[in-house]
Amino acid sequence: MARRIGSSGAQTADSLAKAALRLFARHGYAAVSMRMIAREVGVQPGALYNHVGSKQDLLRDLMIGHMTELMKAFRAQPLPEDPAAALEAFTRFHVRFHIDRADAVFISYMELRSLEPENFRAVERLRQEYEGILRGILERGARAGVMHAPDPPVAARAIISMLTGVTHWFREGGRLTARQIEDIYTDMVARSVSARPAADGASAPDDTPKDTERTACSTQA
C-alpha cells in the first residue's frame, strides 16, 4: 500500500539523508529524533534502520561525506601557482561551495561535538587537511613577499571563519546575489593579508586623505 511510483530502491535512502541533513542543520543533531526524520521521509521509524545503522552513523556519514566532497571539489579545479591568484581561487571556491551547501556546512562546523571520539577524529583530520591548503597558500605568499601573514595558522583559521560565516545569513533571493557576496569576500580576504600596510589610524590621526572620489570599489553593489 502507498507504494511509490517508480522503483523505491535507493530513493528512500537518499531522501533519508536529505531529510536528516535539513533537520540536523535546522534544529541540531541532539534535538532531532529518528521519528522526526521518519515522518519527513514518510515512513515508520523502524524502517530507517534498513538503511542506516544508527543515528550516530547517520551524522558521521553526512559529515564525512560533506568533507570528502569538499576536498574532491577543491582538487578538481587547478590551483594557480601565484599565491595571490591561489588565494582568490580558494576564497571564491569556498564561498561558492558553502553557499550552495549551507545545511551541510552548518552541520560540519557545528556538530563536531556530537560525534563520538572515533568519528570526530576522522572528520577533524579532513578539516585540518582543508585548512592546511589555505595555510600553505599564505605561507607561500609570505615567503614570496607578496602577502603579509605574521602567523599563517591563525590567519588561515580567521579567514575560514570569516568565509564560512556567510552560511549564517545568506539567503537566496536576498539583497545580494551569490556572485556579489563572492566578490566582496574575495576583496576582503585579499586585503586582510595584503603585503601593503593597513592604514593604521591609531597612530596616525592625520591620516585622512585630502579627499577622494567615492570609495572606489571593484565590486558593484
Next chain:
Amino acid sequence: MARRIGSSGAQTADSLAKAALRLFARHGYAAVSMRMIAREVGVQPGALYNHVGSKQDLLRDLMIGHMTELMKAFRAQPLPEDPAAALEAFTRFHVRFHIDRADAVFISYMELRSLEPENFRAVERLRQEYEGILRGILERGARAGVMHAPDPPVAARAIISMLTGVTHWFREGGRLTARQIEDIYTDMVARSVSARPAADGASAPDDTPKDTERTACSTQA
C-alpha cells in the same frame, strides 16, 4: 520571598548558571539534561526548579545576560571618533571579551535556534544592535574615505564572523597569548577594509607611498 541574603542562598543559583553555561557550550542545549546540570551542581534534579522556571528559561537568561553584558562592557569604554581607531578599539574589545567568555559566546552564536520564538527575537535584537555598532564604524570610515567597505552590512558580518571564530580554537596556555591573537586579528581586520588597494590593485586614488616597511603588526610569534 525577596529575602535571600544568607550564605548558601545565592550560591547554588550561581553555580547553577555556571554549570549550565559550561555544559550547554560543551554539548549543546538539547544534549544537556537537567539531570546532568543537577549532578554538576551537586543537587537533585527537582531542586533546580527552586531557582529557574524551566530549561528554556535557563538558556534565555544565559544568552540575554551575555548579550547585555557584552553591550554594557562595550559602552563602558570610550569609542574613538576616528573611524580607524574606532575599528581597532572594536576589534580588540571583541577579541578580548570573547576569549574570556568562550563558553557564553559559543552558546550565544550557536543556540539561537534552540530559543523559542519570543526569546529568539529578544536575543536577536541585541545581536543586531551590536552588529550595528561595527556597521556604523565602517560606514563612517567609508564616508570619510579612510576605509574601503563596498557593503558595510556584509563587511560587518564578515568581520564579526572572523573575530568570533577565535573561540573555536583558542585555548589558554597555547602557542600564542591572548594579546598576540588580539594583535593579529586587529591587523587583519584593519587591512580587510583598508582604503588602500589590495595587492592586485585596482583604482588607487591618492596613491600610497612605496614604503611597505611600516608593517604595523607588532606580533611575531
Next chain:
DNA sequence: CTTATAAATGAACATTCGTTTCTTTTCCAC
C-alpha cells in the same frame, strides 16, 4: 524558643527517546 520561608530530597508523572523484533508487503530475478 517559635515560626515562617526558602531550599533540598526522593519519588513519581506522562512523554519521548533510540532501537529491536516480528510480521507483512513489495520488488526483482528466474
Next chain:
DNA sequence: GTGGAAAAGAAACGAATGTTCATTTATAAG
C-alpha cells in the same frame, strides 16, 4: 507464475526526558 531478498509496518522494549509534588531539612527573623 515462484522464491528469496529487501523494505516497510506495527508494536514494543528499557531508558531517559522535563517537570511536578509532597515531604523533609536548613536558615534566619521575631
